[in-house]
Amino acid sequence: MIIVENLTKKYGEHTAIDRLNFHVRKGEVVGFLGPNGAGKSTTMKIITGFMAPSEGIARVGGFDVFENPIEVKKRIGYLPETPPVYADMLVRDYLTFVAQLKGVEGASLKTFVDRAIEKTHLGAVQKRLIQNLSKGFKQRVGIAQALVSNPEVLILDEPTVGLDPKQVAEIRDLIRELRGEHTVILSTHILPEVQATCERIIIINHGKIVAQDSLANLSTLKSGSRRVHLKVRKANADLQERLKALPGILAVVSTSPQDWQIDATESEDVIERVASEVIKNGAGLLEITSARADLEEIFLKLTYGNEAGGLA
Ligand SMILES: Nc1ncnc2c1ncn2[C@@H]1O[C@H](COP(=O)(O)OP(=O)(O)O)[C@@H](O)[C@H]1O
Ligand SMILES: [Mg+2]
Numbered sequence: 427m428i429i430v431e432n433l434t435k436k437y438g439e440h441t442a443i444d445r446l447n448f449h450v451r452k453g454e455v456v457g458f459l460g461p462n463g464a465g466k467s468t469t470m471k472i473i474t475g476f477m478a479p480s481e482g483i484a485r486v487g488g489f490d491v492f493e494n495p496i497e498v499k500k501r502i503g504y505l506p507e508t509p510p511v512y513a514d515m516l517v518r519d520y521l522t523f524v525a526q527l528k529g530v531e532g533a534s535l536k537t538f539v540d541r542a543i544e545k546t547h548l549g550a551v552q553k554r555l556i557q558n559l560s561k562g563f564k565q566r567v568g569i570a571q572a573l574v575s576n577p578e579v580l581i582l583d584e585p586t587v588g589l590d591p592k593q594v595a596e597i598r599d600l601i602r603e604l605r606g607e608h609t610v611i612l613s614t615h616i617l618p619e620v621q622a623t624c625e626r627i628i629i630i631n632h633g634k635i636v637a638q639d640s641l642a643n644l645s646t647l648k649s650g651s652r653r654v655h656l657k658v659r660k661a662n663a664d665l666q667e668r669l670k671a672l673p674g675i676l677a678v679v680s681t682s683p684q685d686w687q688i689d690a691t692e693s694e695d696v697i698e699r700v701a702s703e704v705i706k707n708g709a710g711l712l713e714i715t716s717a718r719a720d721l722e723e724i725f726l727k728l729t730y731g732n733e734a735g736g737l738a
Pocket of ligand 1: 437441461463464465466468
């Protein structure tokens with residue numbers, strides 16, 4: 427549905443995005459994750475036809491965004507970084523206005539506006555002035571205007587930025603409801619956002635894609651390490667040294683005399699080996715759990731760690 431090839435944007439001397447390549451299939455919900463300044467908004471502005479790339483191509487539903495911007499815009503609903511707010515319009519009037527701009531007419535007009543209002547739970551405020559709404563409701567109006575022409579593709583630039591936790595949860599629910607009906611790309615600089623809503627994520631840093639994969643693959647298969655939490659009754663003095671000496675153990679840290687945290691290379695039998703060493707030590711094993719390195723660590727490594735680093 428969306429094809430991006432070697433997409434590059436330079437602002438003067440500054441390269442904001444550098445040869446991006448990715449595809450998004452119909453019905454997918456893809457998260458564009460990266461710290462501020464990574465190039466997320468720039469990419470979205472190009473895909474939606476609001477800005478020309480310096481090089482490379484972007485296609486939506488088979489149409490090149492610059493050869494056929496009208497065809498592309500028909501298929502896309504866009505929530506920009508700073509949503510266009512017509513503060514002195516009523517919610518319903520504004521949505522009707524946007525739908526008309528997008529070519530919705532006749533009997534469809536009321537149906538489409540009703541549907542956007544219903545999806546974004548704006549029914550109770552549809553006759554209110556936009557300027558009198560809370561930030562959370564304004565953001566919903568922004569999403570409603572993206573939805574109102576019932577486009578195949580939705581591009582949402584940081585849809586939860588500046589909202590309180592309850593509002594964030596509501597927007598996340600809404601995005602989950604859109605799954606399957608629309609192809610969605612959303613951007614965010616916060617990881618829980620993509621974890622909550624997206625099937626696939628593209629991590630971007632300094633204008634380059636540093637990883638792209640399904641959420642499941644990124645958080646497990648590629649992490650290559652495992653963290654074991656250990657609770658013991660009373661460790662003997664040499665436990666730390668003995669654990670460190672086991673094959674595949676990277677680090678052993680005791681966070682309290684009873685609690686230990688062990689990082690190990692990904693291996694099936696690491697738990698078994700740690701448990702048997704603890705028992706030999708006479709420490710009294712109370713609890714042992716293991717988790718794969720989580721996506722947050724991967725994200726931080728990719729975006730704040732080694733500049734040249736990447737998983738791909
Ligand atoms: N209009 C512009 N003129 C010059 N530089 C810009 C402009 N817009 C964005 N940039 C720069 O391009 C880079 C990417 O910005 P942006 O796409 O907004 O990132 P993000 O949305 O990931 O925070 C940043 O370094 C930013 O300062
Ligand atoms: Mg941005």
